[in-house]
Amino acid sequence: MISDTAIREAIRTEKARSVVVEASAGTGKTTLLTDRVKELVEGGISLDKLAVVTFTEAAASELRQRIREKLPPEHRRNMDQAWITTIHGFASRVLREYFHLCNGVPEFSMEAAHFSRSELEIQWDLFLAQAAPSVLQASSESLRNPGSRSLLEIAGQIEKHRWFTSSAPLGNTHEQLTELISSWKRQMQSLVPRCTDQADKLLKSIQNTLDSLNQGVAVKVNLQGGSAKNWGGKQPLSEVKAQLREYNNRDLRLVEQYSAMLPVLPALENLVIPFANNMRSLWDSNPTRLSFNDLLHKAWTAVETSPELQAELNGKFSHIFIDEFQDTSLVQIKLFTELLGKTGLKTKLTVVGDPKQSIFGWRDADIETYKDTLEELKRNKALSETIQVNFRSETSIIDFVNSFGKTLFNQISPEEKPFSCGYSPIESRHDAGQGTGVTVHRLSGDNAGEMAQFEAAAIADIIEDPGSTAVVFRTKTHLDALVQELDRRGIPYQVEVGRDFHKRQEVKDTASLLRAVLCPSDSYALAETFRSIYFGISDRDISLWRDDKTPQSIKDAEAIIDRLRDVARSRPPGPFMETLFRNTCLLPAVKASGYQVTRRLGNLRFILETACAVPDYALLLETLLGMAPVSADEPSAPPEGGAGAVTLTTIHSAKGLAWKHVILTNPGSSFNNRFPGVLVNDRDLSAGVKTADGATGLYNGLKLREKARSRAEYRRLLYVAVTRPRDRLDIFVPEDPAAGSPSEILCNALAGSENFYDSVTVPEHSGTRAEKARKILPHPARKPEEFVVLYPDTEPDVQTAREKQMRLGTEVHRILELIDFDEPAVWIKNNLDQIHSSLEFPEEASALALNFFSAFDITGAELLGREHPLLVDGKQYYIDLLIKRNGVLEVIDYKTDRADPYAKAQEYRDKLLLYRNTLEKITGTAAVAKLVFLRQGVVVTV
Numbered sequence: 001m002i003s004d005t006a007i008r009e010a011i012r013t014e015k016a017r018s019v020v021v022e023a024s025a026g027t028g029k030t031t032l033l034t035d036r037v038k039e040l041v042e043g044g045i046s047l048d049k050l051a052v053v054t055f056t057e058a059a060a061s062e063l064r065q066r067i068r069e070k071l072p073p074e075h076r077r078n079m080d081q082a083w084i085t086t087i088h089g090f091a092s093r094v095l096r097e098y099f100h101l102c103n104g105v106p107e108f109s110m111e112a113a114h115f116s117r118s119e120l121e122i123q124w125d126l127f128l129a130q131a132a133p134s135v136l137q138a139s140s141e142s143l144r145n146p147g148s149r150s151l152l153e154i155a156g157q158i159e160k161h162r163w164f165t166s167s168a169p170l171g172n173t174h175e176q177l178t179e180l181i182s183s184w185k186r187q188m189q190s191l192v193p194r195c196t197d198q199a200d201k202l203l204k205s206i207q208n209t210l211d212s213l214n215q216g217v218a219v220k221v222n223l224q225g226g227s228a229k230n231w232g233g234k235q236p237l238s239e240v241k242a243q244l245r246e247y248n249n250r251d252l253r254l255v256e257q258y259s260a261m262l263p264v265l266p267a268l269e270n271l272v273i274p275f276a277n278n279m280r281s282l283w284d285s286n287p288t289r290l291s292f293n294d295l296l297h298k299a300w301t302a303v304e305t306s307p308e309l310q311a312e313l314n315g316k317f318s319h320i321f322i323d324e325f326q327d328t329s330l331v332q333i334k335l336f337t338e339l340l341g342k343t344g345l346k347t348k349l350t351v352v353g354d355p356k357q358s359i360f361g362w363r364d365a366d367i368e369t370y371k372d373t374l375e376e377l378k379r380n381k382a383l384s385e386t387i388q389v390n391f392r393s394e395t396s397i398i399d400f401v402n403s404f405g406k407t408l409f410n411q412i413s414p415e416e417k418p419f420s421c422g423y424s425p426i427e428s429r430h431d432a433g434q435g436t437g438v439t440v441h442r443l444s445g446d447n448a449g450e451m452a453q454f455e456a457a458a459i460a461d462i463i464e465d466p467g468s469t470a471v472v473f474r475t476k477t478h479l480d481a482l483v484q485e486l487d488r489r490g491i492p493y494q495v496e497v498g499r500d501f502h503k504r505q506e507v508k509d510t511a512s513l514l515r516a517v518l519c520p521s522d523s524y525a526l527a528e529t530f531r532s533i534y535f536g537i538s539d540r541d542i543s544l545w546r547d548d549k550t551p552q553s554i555k556d557a558e559a560i561i562d563r564l565r566d567v568a569r570s571r572p573p574g575p576f577m578e579t580l581f582r583n584t585c586l587l588p589a590v591k592a593s594g595y596q597v598t599r600r601l602g603n604l605r606f607i608l609e610t611a612c613a614v615p616d617y618a619l620l621l622e623t624l625l626g627m628a629p630v631s632a633d634e635p636s637a638p639p640e641g642g643a644g645a646v647t648l649t650t651i652h653s654a655k656g657l658a659w660k661h662v663i664l665t666n667p668g669s670s671f672n673n674r675f676p677g678v679l680v681n682d683r684d685l686s687a688g689v690k691t692a693d694g695a696t697g698l699y700n701g702l703k704l705r706e707k708a709r710s711r712a713e714y715r716r717l718l719y720v721a722v723t724r725p726r727d728r729l730d731i732f733v734p735e736d737p738a739a740g741s742p743s744e745i746l747c748n749a750l751a752g753s754e755n756f757y758d759s760v761t762v763p764e765h766s767g768t769r770a771e772k773a774r775k776i777l778p779h780p781a782r783k784p785e786e787f788v789v790l791y792p793d794t795e796p797d798v799q800t801a802r803e804k805q806m807r808l809g810t811e812v813h814r815i816l817e818l819i820d821f822d823e824p825a826v827w828i829k830n831n832l833d834q835i836h837s838s839l840e841f842p843e844e845a846s847a848l849a850l851n852f853f854s855a856f857d858i859t860g861a862e863l864l865g866r867e868h869p870l871l872v873d874g875k876q877y878y879i880d881l882l883i884k885r886n887g888v889l890e891v892i893d894y895k896t897d898r899a900d901p902y903a904k905a906q907e908y909r910d911k912l913l914l915y916r917n918t919l920e921k922i923t924g925t926a927a928v929a930k931l932v933f934l935r936q937g938v939v940v941t942v
Contacts, residue, residue: 003389004387008035011036012035012036014383017346018377019351020351020377020378021352022384022387024386025392026391028387029352034067034070036321038070038071041071041075042072045318047075048078051082051085053320054324059086098309102302110289111289114279114291120279121887124275138267143267151268154677155273155275159276162297165273166273167273169686170697174265181216181218181255187247188206188213195231202223202226205224220252223245223248257690258695260693261689264689264691264694296332300331300335313339318348322350323353327358328373329363329369330369330682336349345380355421358370369683393727394432394436394726397437400754400756401722406423407748407749408715408718410423415708416708420715435727436727436728438755439757439759440758441730441731442758443455443458443734447830449481453481456485459482460491467644469647469660470659471649471662472663472664474651474717475668479495491646496653506533506603508528509529510580510604512532513561513580528923530554533585534586536589538871539922543871543921560584573617574613577612651720652717654720658726661725662724663731663732664721664722664730667718669734670742671707672710731756808840809894809896812848813894814839815828816849821863828850851937856930860886867879868882870919877914877915879891880892880894889927891929893915895931901933905940908942909942930942
């Protein structure tokens with residue numbers, strides 16, 4: 001007897017009210033949902049009166065199959081009449097079948113996004129050419145800095161939010177700046193009387209800052225000095241400095257950002273937002289094409305504005321089921337609430353979900369809206385129940401999950417509360433065994449890289465049955481270390497396709513070749529194809545080809561590409577891809593490289609399988625470019641039992657799946673604190689905009705909101721991870737996690753948990769420091785190598801200032817060549833010993849390297865290379881940093897000069913232009929060159 005049998009029966013048979021079901025992990029929600037569908041059908045509701053909606057094609061397919069199996073034969077033949085589909089499929093069907101009420105057309109194509117980057121650039125240039133001279137004059141400073149292309153990037157992000165049609169959502173930045181300055185003037189003025197000595201150094205610093213604030217200029221308060229006797233003792237002086245430190249560390253930066261944004265506001269109001277509005281109008285003028293976001297928005301607005309359509313749909317559906325309701329978004333809720341109306345919400349809706357598994361915020365899943373909707377349904381007297389019996393896991397796993405989950409969700413910060421959820425315990429099934437249980441492995445190591453290697457070895461040690469084991473991870477930062485260890489030991493594995501699939505080199509190379517085949521005029525794709533692993537042609541030969549001096553290597557590649565074009569004209573994507581693999585050096589090159597051969601061949605196999613499955617080349621290319629709305633990030637089933645391969649997957653992709661043995665890797669030492677240039681809150685229709693130097697008044701508040709939301713979601717991600725195993729769970733964490741890190745959140749939850757074994761994994765320290773450095777400091781572009789002491793024979797006391805500057809510059813470049821761009825401060829901390837033992841100026845070099853990340857905004861950039869080699873007229877040069885952003889190459893050169901950056905920029909101008917022009921010639925794409933002066937934190941575009 002299942003302990004919640006009565007609850008399940010009440011849910012299954014309820015016919016008069018709407019139903020809300022919270023179904024924790026492994027509790028059989030799909031079975032319960034299909035049982036309820038069967039009950040309603042057998043009770044007289046025909047299948048064409050039902051809609052069952054979920055969020056992925058895989059889940060919709062499973063629901064269709066499960067419902068078909070449940071129904072008696074006389075109802076199965078009517079299965080096609082039921083709307084069992086994804087949320088996007090539901091919206092699409094509404095727009096097609098009721099086009100006459102939706103102000104649309106019955107046939108339309110689906111696009112991944114509204115406009116390509118090149119289309120936006122063309123329209124932007126036309127828009128600027130047609131702008132009034134007065135508007136251009138008012139925006140002239142912004143068109144220079146942050147620059148025309150940065151403004152276009154902001155416009156492209158604004159265009160995605162249809163409600164963002166004016167500057168009103170941005171608030172009043174000028175008022176906020178004025179209020180911030182006034183607030184600090186009042187606070188500092190209140191501090192002045194507390195000092196009894198007018199000659200006190202701290203008091204003078206406060207008065208200097210006040211004088212500057214009175215002139216509208218914010219400067220830092222010098223906290224050096226200040227006598228305790230002048231401020232009433234040590235404690236009062238400490239409190240005063242703490243207050244001033246808050247100004248220095250937080251609010252001074254806000255003043256600087258608001259001040260820098262003021263000159264940009266006219267361009268936002270008169271150019272950027274009007275351009276975004278124009279682009280929306282241009283897109284909407286053609287009703288035969290819709291993006292996936294358009295589907296939901298258009299269906300909602302059609303139902304909202306057409307009483308006839310609302311009545312038609314409300315009358316059609318006797319009941320609507322929404323599965324995985326925790327993944328719903330604001331616009332999805334609006335669609336169904338408008339469709340059902342107040343009466344329908346009370347009687348016609350069944351929602352099934354688990355707020356503890358709401359982990360798709362990046363897909364617009366909105367837990368605040370989820371909670372609000374559930375409260376409304378409960379106020380309308382819906383049947384609201386929680387099912388608790390878990391059919392997946394053994395007792396030892398369940399006991400741990402309950403202890404862990406209660407602690408995890410009770411430790412939320414006040415900032416996380418709006419985005420959090422409570423914990424509802426689960427129970428073991430009556431016939432559950434004890435199971436192997438849970439072990440926490442605490443990793444000890446000098447730094448993150450070393451710990452990743454020892455973690456990989458420890459994971460390989462505990463894999464007993466590869467085919468029933470999954471290794472799940474939050475991010476793929478250290479996936480390479482695990483893959484290399486599994487390769488070394490000969491343990492078979494498969495890497496589940498994830499959101500970064502399109503960033504893998506062999507996938508990018510295949511996408512470039514496909515573009516070159518399908519579009520002969522795409523010279524950039526052709527150049528990338530020549531350089532790719534398919535042909536491996538040197539930059540020198542590509543330069544000759546650009547100069548119409550085509551070498552034999554290019555001629556041979558062009559001949560193969562021409563033959564591939566012939567194949568593409570006559571054959572579907574599958575046979576084409578087979579021909580491609582057979583007639584290029586790709587497969588031999590991958591096998592000969594010895595680098596992650598299994599994983600890379602698996603990626604190529606996936607490409608081939610996708611090519612065989614898709615109907616045309618356009619969809620194949622979208623998948624390879626990461627533009628497809630599904631497929632590339634669609635969770636896939638674990639390997640069959642006979643496959644015998646360990647599954648390596650993200651927690652997101654593991655949701656809905658289960659394995660006998662699950663290994664959760666170290667979740668990492670920091671959160672991703674990169675945020676886009678435009679942040680919005682769809683609930684209150686507020687927005688913030690950020691440039692390299694400035695931010696509108698609401699941006700930082702929205703950023704803090706997003707940080708809190710992501711941390712609350714991370715807790716739910718951990719819950720999803722620990723509920724995947726059936727029999728055994730192993731968790732890896734650092735012994736000493738960084739404060740505020742993902743690892744610390746996990747460790748804090750474990751500290752309040754029970755029912756697990758504790759184990760410390762101590763690395764075997766062998767060899768010299770140099771040998772260890774060789775292991776943990778891989779060079780991004782060449783073979784791994786250790787830090788080496790630069791100029792070891794030079795005596796510091798005889799070096800000239802210029803020699804010191806050159807050494808320091810070299811050391812800064814060395815750090816920036818190796819540093820983790822996602823977590824620079826963490827990387828410095830983890831490699832502090834090596835930096836101090838290997839560099840002559842460790843502190844100064846580290847500080848200057850970190851200055852790069854505060855001076856230069858790398859949001860949205862794709863890293864192409866560090867110390868990137870460039871051959872010009874037989875001479876070898878190296879580009880400090882080469883990135884690609886919004887279709888434009890950016891050549892970045894670091895400088896540690898002390899002089900005026902704008903004057904020094906003229907000295908470096910010719911070389912930077914040489915780099916830029918050569919790259920444009922080789923690749924056929926636009927490029928810009930920028931100098932980053934690390935001491936001053938200034939970026940100069942050449």
